[in-house]
Amino acid sequence: MNKARSALGGAVLAGVIGITSVAPAAAAAPAGGRAVTGPTAAVASGKVPMASKADRIKRLGKLTVKGQASLDAWYAGLGQYRKGKNPYKFNWSTDGCSKSPEKIPGGYDFTFPCHRHDFGYRNYKSLVGHSKFRSQHKKRIDDVFLQDMNQVCNARFWADPLTPAGRKKAKAACLKTAKKYYSAVRALG
Incomplete structure (x- = not known):
């Protein structure tokens, strides 16, 4: 075979x-x-x-707002980029969660929330400039980052190796870590 x-x-x-x-x-x-x-x-x-700057900003907005539809569209865009298609010429590079761990105890993984956060920061900064990014887009992107991390923390594991009490404790720790990461990007990002 x-x-x-x-x-x-x-x-x-x-x-x-x-x-x-x-x-x-x-x-x-x-x-x-x-x-x-x-x-x-x-x-x-x-x-x-190449898409116009206005089209790129409009598309970027759709990929960096709260909600499952935006997250699904972002994953679809990442998939297309990995296949060599990038019609909006977005910057898909990432440094993960910078110096913080992506994988945290309990089986939780913040790799994709961190990647999407980097995506929003890098592309808005290059399209609208640093000052306009900070005044008009940074908080929204940070809020989406928290939403994405909370979604990871709320995931249900099919074959959960933890007891219900252990999962509850791990989930609480995950949500606390997400809040710390969010606070860090709000203050330093």
Whole structure:
């Protein structure tokens, strides 16, 4: 079975390489005998033109507000970025939870809340500037950070190794840690 998967993967990769080597020639072909230029050329060549600053700020706003829909959209955007697609040219880099641990006792993991928090900070600072970021966006992004961490703390474990009393204690410690991280970014972030 593993050999079949390897062979199939190789065949698919060969097909993708073959298709992509033909695509630039097809995209560069003139339409109706004339060269295609401007925004149409970008679409014809398979390249998506960069979103405007206003569009980027609007999309960033949708990815950095409270609520499950925003979190789901952020995860979808991260997934697309990991596949090599980044139409809004966002900065997806992260330093995790900086110098604080991402993984805390009880099986809780703040990796993604910290990543989303970094995402909001880095992109707003580059798009609107540091002072406008601090006055108009920082508190909201910090509040979303707390929401995301609290969601981690409120997660239910399918095969929980802890007793109900142990889980209750671990959850309380998680919520306390989330509040400390939040207080730190409010004061220092």
